[in-house]
Amino acid sequence: xxSLYVARGAFRRQALPRCxxxxxxxxxxxxxPARGEEPTPLLPGAPTRTRFAPSPTGYLHIGSLRTAxxxxxxxxxxxxxxxxxxEDTDQKRLVPDAEEKMYExxxxxxxxxxxxxxxxGPCVPYRQSERLPSYHYHVNQLLDDGRAYRCFCxxxxxxxxxxVAMSEGxxxxxxxxxxxxxxEESAQRAANGEEHCxxxxxxxxxxVVQDLVYGMYKSPVLLDDFIIMKRDGFPTYHFANVVxxxxxxxxxxxxxxxxxxxxxxxxxxxxxxxxxxxxxxxxGLLVDQNKQKLSKRHASFNLSSWKERGILPIxxxxxxxxxxxxxxxDSEETSEVxxxxxxxxxxxxxxxxxxxxxxxxxxxxxxAHMRKALDRDSAGEASPLAPLMPQFILALEICEEDRRSQExxxxxxxxxGVRIGPPLATWVDSVESLNGTQDNPFSAIPDRYLSKIFxxxxxxxxxxxxxxxxxxxxxxxxxxxxxxxxxxxxxxMLHKVAVREGTEKETQPQPRKISELATTLLExxxxxxxxxxxxxxxxxxxxxxxxxxxxxMDTRKKFEAWGWKFLRWVMFASAxxxxxxxxxxxxxxxxxxxxxxxxHRVALSRNV
Ligand code: GLU
Numbered sequence: 001x002x003s004l005y006v007a008r009g010a011f012r013r014q015a016l017p018r019c020x021x022x023x024x025x026x027x028x029x030x031x032x033p034a035r036g037e038e039p040t041p042l043l044p045g046a047p048t049r050t051r052f053a054p055s056p057t058g059y060l061h062i063g064s065l066r067t068a069x070x071x072x073x074x075x076x077x078x079x080x081x082x083x084x085x086x087e088d089t090d091q092k093r094l095v096p097d098a099e100e101k102m103y104e105x106x107x108x109x110x111x112x113x114x115x116x117x118x119x120x121g122p123c124v125p126y127r128q129s130e131r132l133p134s135y136h137y138h139v140n141q142l143l144d145d146g147r148a149y150r151c152f153c154x155x156x157x158x159x160x161x162x163x164v165a166m167s168e169g170x171x172x173x174x175x176x177x178x179x180x181x182x183x184e185e186s187a188q189r190a191a192n193g194e195e196h197c198x199x200x201x202x203x204x205x206x207x208v209v210q211d212l213v214y215g216m217y218k219s220p221v222l223l224d225d226f227i228i229m230k231r232d233g234f235p236t237y238h239f240a241n242v243v244x245x246x247x248x249x250x251x252x253x254x255x256x257x258x259x260x261x262x263x264x265x266x267x268x269x270x271x272x273x274x275x276x277x278x279x280x281x282x283x284g285l286l287v288d289q290n291k292q293k294l295s296k297r298h299a300s301f302n303l304s305s306w307k308e309r310g311i312l313p314i315x316x317x318x319x320x321x322x323x324x325x326x327x328x329x330d331s332e333e334t335s336e337v338x339x340x341x342x343x344x345x346x347x348x349x350x351x352x353x354x355x356x357x358x359x360x361x362x363x364x365x366x367x368a369h370m371r372k373a374l375d376r377d378s379a380g381e382a383s384p385l386a387p388l389m390p391q392f393i394l395a396l397e398i399c400e401e402d403r404r405s406q407e408x409x410x411x412x413x414x415x416x417g418v419r420i421g422p423p424l425a426t427w428v429d430s431v432e433s434l435n436g437t438q439d440n441p442f443s444a445i446p447d448r449y450l451s452k453i454f455x456x457x458x459x460x461x462x463x464x465x466x467x468x469x470x471x472x473x474x475x476x477x478x479x480x481x482x483x484x485x486x487x488x489x490x491x492x493m494l495h496k497v498a499v500r501e502g503t504e505k506e507t508q509p510q511p512r513k514i515s516e517l518a519t520t521l522l523e524x525x526x527x528x529x530x531x532x533x534x535x536x537x538x539x540x541x542x543x544x545x546x547x548x549x550x551x552x553m554d555t556r557k558k559f560e561a562w563g564w565k566f567l568r569w570v571m572f573a574s575a576x577x578x579x580x581x582x583x584x585x586x587x588x589x590x591x592x593x594x595x596x597x598x599x600h601r602v603a604l605s606r607n608v
Pocket of ligand 1: 053054055087237241254255256259
């Protein structure tokens with residue numbers, strides 16, 4: 001047992017140097033002048049080394065994503081480095097796929113690290129379970145200096161002490177039994193293989209912590225002789241964290257306020273080693289409207305729930321960035337909508353103190369970034385919409401499954417026509433495969449096709465499911481019964497058109513039958529050649545007709561051409577959705593004419 005704590009051979013002899021070969025580059029990663037050249041009181045003048053140090057005992061959530069973002073931005077804003085360190089010393093609570101998922105989620109979010117377990121770096125290894133010799137070396141140093149001692153108390157004895165403290169209504173603190181054991185006896189008992197942990201022996205005075213957010217912080221109670229090395233030979237978080245932050249030359253530690261209370265213990269360790277602590281900044285915790293700490297119970301806690309809802313990564317980053325931080329008011333740039341470059345440009349170290357209540361501005365950021373993403377997508381850049389595609393495909397599959405479960409009257413997408421949008425025919429090898437019985441026909445749909453759908457109406461995109469719901473007739477055909485349902489409304493409006501014309505004493509002869517209107521529309525559209533099936537050509541061919549068939553009063557008491565409502569009935573059975581003419585171009589001439597004919601058939605069958 002004792003051998004676990006004795007650094008042998010090379011480790012004993014070599015002084016475990018810090019990563020002195022780390023070169024602080026003043027080269028800014030985005031190619032703008034290093035911040036260090038014009039120091040601002042809100043940002044360090046020199047490049048910083050920051051880290052994100054998750055424990056793989058759970059998955060990334062919005063609180064930890066925010067911490068990672070702050071550290072990432074600080075390193076980027078100062079031309080420094082951002083490290084990823086996996087803190088897996090609590091072996092009992094490890095979640096098997098948490099580490100892998102952490103990489104995946106951070107990459108999804110666009111937060112790239114410069115050093116980490118997967119990519120290496122000058123301070124390898126970056127996984128704490130692989131750094132045990134280093135912890136043992138340092139723990140031995142403290143033992144040698146009398147700043148730590150072995151504690152042979154058994155877990156049962158410690159539990160009994162805790163129970164007594166509880167029954168007496170006081171906080172449990174270790175009673176220091178083993179701190180009086182002589183160094184010789186302690187070493188002998190360890191050499192005999194007696195199980196023990198190692199405790200730190202703090203100074204009689206607590207150190208003061210200088211925090212970026214909370215200012216001077218001193219713990220109100222004296223530090224306990226806290227454990228730095230557990231009986232299983234693994235260091236505690238407190239110890240490993242300090243040793244690693246020092247050896248990895250971390251200059252700034254931005255983390256959740258829940259760690260503030262432990263920071264005096266960390267600073268005490270720094271002092272015991274004679275090391276300079278990093279600059280700490282403890283950011284307020286995220287809480288719900290009832291001031292309850294955000295936890296797994298909350299829908300917006302887990303990153304996966306945001307991904308499933310189809311949020312753009314940059315929208316989520318923008319949302320979490322502004323939870324407890326805001327851009328400087330002095331800046332000329334006032335917009336809160338920021339891409340990663342803006343965030344780096346505007347980042348500073350002034351955070352809100354205290355708990356941060358989460359708000360519902362996520363929708364606002366999603367819409368704003370969706371608009372930007374669509375513009376960038378049109379400009380032909382690597383598609384910023386790509387992260388949405390898997391969720392979109394999933395939503396499509398669910399929609400299609402619902403549609404197929406005709407026997408279930410509550411299935412929300414029963415009203416979709418059986419055929420999946422004809423324009424797909426030009427995008428996939430065989431459109432039959434999409435309409436066939438294949439289990440997962442949608443995986444064949446290329447991203448470029450889906451991104452076209454986003455372009456039709458993407459500005460309203462919030463989640464893939466809601467987006468599909470309001471754009472379903474772009475992908476699926478409109479069934480006759482939907483035309484029937486919506487027809488009543490058309491007839492009522494037709495009546496209003498007549499009334500309005502009566503009022504205005506318009507004498508223009510009007511075809512009074514919807515079927516006749518459909519015939520005229522069909523004739524105009526047939527006149528547009530398939531090879532010239534463009535927005536301009538369609539518009540110029542149908543606009544005079546659309547505008548000629550009267551006006552209705554809308555809900556804001558404004559008159560609008562009824563013809564557009566009629567056209568929406570023809571194309572989508574009056575369902576809301578994308579713009580009509582762009583949709584006609586997207587669907588193609590053949591499908592557009594098929595819809596007009598179907599609408600005509602329905603009107604004829606009702607003799608209207
Ligand atoms: N492993 C700790 C956590 O997951 C890190 C805390 C810190 O940043 O020091 O919260």
